Amino acid sequence: MGLKEELKREMRNATNDVAKEVEKHIVLDFDGHKIEFINKMLEETILVDGEVIAQNVRQSIWSHIIPYSKLKGTFTGRDGKAHKVYVKVGGFIKFHVVIKVDGKKLLAETQTLQLNPVPWNNKEAIVPYLEKQFAEHGKIINKELPDDGLLFDENHPRLAPGFGDQLTDELVLASYPKKLVKLFTEQMKNPTEATRKATYEKILEEKVISYFQEFLGHFTEVEKDDKQVQQEALWLLDHAAHREVVKFALMVLATTDCEPFKERLKLIALHEEFTGVALFALFNATERANATIWDIAKQVTDWGKLEALNFLEPDREEIRLWFLTDGIDETVPGSQAALQCADKGKLDIELHEDTISAEVFEGTGKLILALLYEGQYRQMDEYEYAGQVLMRFTKHAKRHGLTMLHFYTLTQIAAYVNEPEDIWEGRFDYNWKPHEKLAVETVIEEISRDPKWLEEAQAYLQDNPDNVSALAIVNYYKK
Numbered sequence: 001m002g003l004k005e006e007l008k009r010e011m012r013n014a015t016n017d018v019a020k021e022v023e024k025h026i027v028l029d030f031d032g033h034k035i036e037f038i039n040k041m042l043e044e045t046i047l048v049d050g051e052v053i054a055q056n057v058r059q060s061i062w063s064h065i066i067p068y069s070k071l072k073g074t075f076t077g078r079d080g081k082a083h084k085v086y087v088k089v090g091g092f093i094k095f096h097v098v099i100k101v102d103g104k105k106l107l108a109e110t111q112t113l114q115l116n117p118v119p120w121n122n123k124e125a126i127v128p129y130l131e132k133q134f135a136e137h138g139k140i141i142n143k144e145l146p147d148d149g150l151l152f153d154e155n156h157p158r159l160a161p162g163f164g165d166q167l168t169d170e171l172v173l174a175s176y177p178k179k180l181v182k183l184f185t186e187q188m189k190n191p192t193e194a195t196r197k198a199t200y201e202k203i204l205e206e207k208v209i210s211y212f213q214e215f216l217g218h219f220t221e222v223e224k225d226d227k228q229v230q231q232e233a234l235w236l237l238d239h240a241a242h243r244e245v246v247k248f249a250l251m252v253l254a255t256t257d258c259e260p261f262k263e264r265l266k267l268i269a270l271h272e273e274f275t276g277v278a279l280f281a282l283f284n285a286t287e288r289a290n291a292t293i294w295d296i297a298k299q300v301t302d303w304g305k306l307e308a309l310n311f312l313e314p315d316r317e318e319i320r321l322w323f324l325t326d327g328i329d330e331t332v333p334g335s336q337a338a339l340q341c342a343d344k345g346k347l348d349i350e351l352h353e354d355t356i357s358a359e360v361f362e363g364t365g366k367l368i369l370a371l372l373y374e375g376q377y378r379q380m381d382e383y384e385y386a387g388q389v390l391m392r393f394t395k396h397a398k399r400h401g402l403t404m405l406h407f408y409t410l411t412q413i414a415a416y417v418n419e420p421e422d423i424w425e426g427r428f429d430y431n432w433k434p435h436e437k438l439a440v441e442t443v444i445e446e447i448s449r450d451p452k453w454l455e456e457a458q459a460y461l462q463d464n465p466d467n468v469s470a471l472a473i474v475n476y477y478k479k
Contacts, residue, residue, distance in 0.1 A: 023122075024089075026109075030101050031077060037087055037099060046085055048075040053085060068096075118197045119204065123147070123241035130271055131264075139299070140270050147242050161272035162303030165209040172206050177215040181222060184252065188228040196235065200245060208247040208277070219255060226256040234261075237268075247277045254281035262286050269296045272304030279311045290315050294322070301330040309340040320345055325363030328370045338370035338379050348385035351392035361400050365409045368393060372412050380416065381427065387436035390417075394443040404460065407453045408469035411476040414444045448476070 024039035036047040046054040053073030068090035074082050086100045099107040124146035133140050143161050152158040159167075180202050187195040229252055236249035250268065258265060258281050265286070269278035279296065283289045290313050297308035309327060314320035323345030331337035341347075347364060350356065356364075368390070371380040380386050390413055397410060417440050428434065447453075457473035464470065 024095075024097065026097065026099065026107065028099065028106050030083070030106065031079075033075070033077065035085065035099070035101065035106070037089075037097070039089055039097070044069055044071055044087070044089060046071050046073050046087055048073075048085065051075075054087075118193060119200055120239045120241045120245075125239055125241055126243060126246050127237045127240065127264075127268060131267060134267050134270075140267075143271070145243060145271075145273060150242070160302055162275060162307065165207065165276065166303060170210055172211045172214075174214070176206060177211045178218055180211075180215060181218045184219075184232070185222055185224065188224060188232050191232055191235070196232075200236070200240075203245050203248045204242055206244075208244050208251060212251065215251070216255070219252065229253070229256050230261075237264075243273055246274060250274065250277045250281050254285050256285060258282065258285035259287060262292070266292060266296060269304075270299055272300055272302055272307075275300050275304035276307035276310075279307055283311050290319075294319055298322075298326075302332050303335075305331050306335050306337050306340075309337055309344075312344070314344045314346075321360070324350060324367060325359055328363075328367050331370075333370070333373050336379075338367060338373070339383060341367055342371065342383060342385075342389075348388050348392075351389055351396065355399070356396055358400065361396055364393060365406060369409055369412060372416055381431075384431050386427070387432035391436040391439045394440050394447075397447065398443060402447070404453070404456050404473065405469055407447070408472055410444050410447060411472050413440060414476065417441055417444075453477075 023041070024037070026037045028035040028037075034047075034049050036045075038045045038047070042058045044056045045052055053075050054071040056069055056071055068088055071085075071087045071089075073085050075085065077083050083102050086098075086103075088096070088098045090096060095111040097107060097109045098105065126146055129146050130140055133142060145161075148158065180199070183195070183199040183202050187199045233249045233253040233256075236245055237253075240246045240249060246268070250265070253261065253265075254277075262282065265278050265282050268274050269282065275296070279293055282292055282296075286292065293308060293312045297305060297312050300308055309323075309331075312319065314323060323341045324347060327341035327345060328337055345367075347367065350360060351364065368380075371383055371386075372378065383389070394410065394413065397406065400406070417437060424432070424437070453473055454477045457470040460467060460470045461474065
């Protein structure tokens with residue numbers, strides 16, 4: 001987005017901060033009647049027993065330069081008498097409220113306004129918000145975050161959790177991480193509202209992913225006490241109302257022993273916006289981290305699952321097979337997930353077995369489809385063992401009871417194999433041999449001679465005319 005849209009967003013957020021600072025809801029009792037005064041940036045309202053008796057609506061936030069606003073209204077009490085309510089509210093530096101009924105003062109209150117409030121005030125802290133969900137439901141059910149309204153609007157479309165960090169390729173000034181190290185070091189030595197505010201506001205200037213390594217490089221050179229690091233990192237986790245501050249806190253916490261905070265880190269990692277940096281902390285600063293990462297990998301999706309696949313290692317057979325059977329599920333199409341699963345699951349070795357289980361055949365079929373996906377680039381062309389794997393998979397296909405989806409996979413392999421000769425020149429130089437290509441073509445042609453695949457696809461299309469798999473099968477037979 002352009003500078004104009006960025007400035008509009010910053011002005012909107014600043015206005016909302018001021019609005020929250022002056023918001024007030026006062027409830028009083030008068031002879032059994034509920035007297036309410038509600039103050040907002042653009043209106044003041046008096047209610048008695050839920051009914052509005054006086055209201056002042058402002059046309060602009062600039063109308064607050066008028067120092068005081070007065071509201072008057074009447075209501076009929078249970079005794080049948082009319083009672084007058086009077087409210088005076090306003091002030092520049094201090095916020096004053098006076099409420100009277102029939103001339104009797106019920107309230108006189110003064111609050112000092114923070115013209116430059118701390119950035120976490122009047123906002124919901126993110127980590128406690130996630131922890132509350134988990135406590136109530138045993139999982140995170142709402143992927144929206146409390147700071148979504150600060151980031152997304154008509155000019156800034158909402159992004160899938162974790163996707164924003166994938167888009168960042170800008171380097172920050174070399175002075176930025178150094179300054180942030182200096183501020184956080186001062187915060188650790190002298191943890192006051194002022195030092196915390198200074199660090200917090202600096203964090204908000206850049207995305208953590210853009211200076212991650214540089215910050216850690218400088219931070220490791222600073223003499224510090226791990227308990228102080230943990231104290232201030234945990235303070236940020238408890239108070240952060242902005243996602244970048246949460247990520248920063250996790251990053252610095254990862255430089256200490258995180259074993260005491262392992263369960264909390266696991267919970268935070270379940271939200272895909274934080275999966276990567278939370279796993280960084282678990283991987284680098286807890287014991288038996290791989291088992292923990294696997295548990296998280298089975299629960300997260302999309303960009304969070306891609307991060308989990310990056311950290312997870314197949315250190316036992318169960319995990320290696322999981323890469324082949326379930327690793328690709330609920331990942332982002334066209335991402336590096338397919339290559340990760342093929343490499344870590346040892347797809348080439350698994351398919352060289354004389355026989356494979358139905359579960360492995362099913363899983364490797366999904367994985368091959370993902371490798372064939374035509375996104376920004378086709379991963380199958382990046383895969384070192386493409387020829388071996390497709391040759392072995394098609395041979396295994398002859399021995400397994402095929403479904404329409406299995407045959408659809410074969411049609412996609414056929415489409416890949418039938419691409420132009422100039423493309424194959426590069427493939428033969430890197431990851432294919434001529435006999436592998438011939439073997440794949442021969443087996444698919446043999447299986448396709450059975451007319452049932454076309455018949456099943458045509459029958460399926462009668463009730464599901466837009467089904468991609470069935471349409472692809474019909475188109476395969478038209479060639």
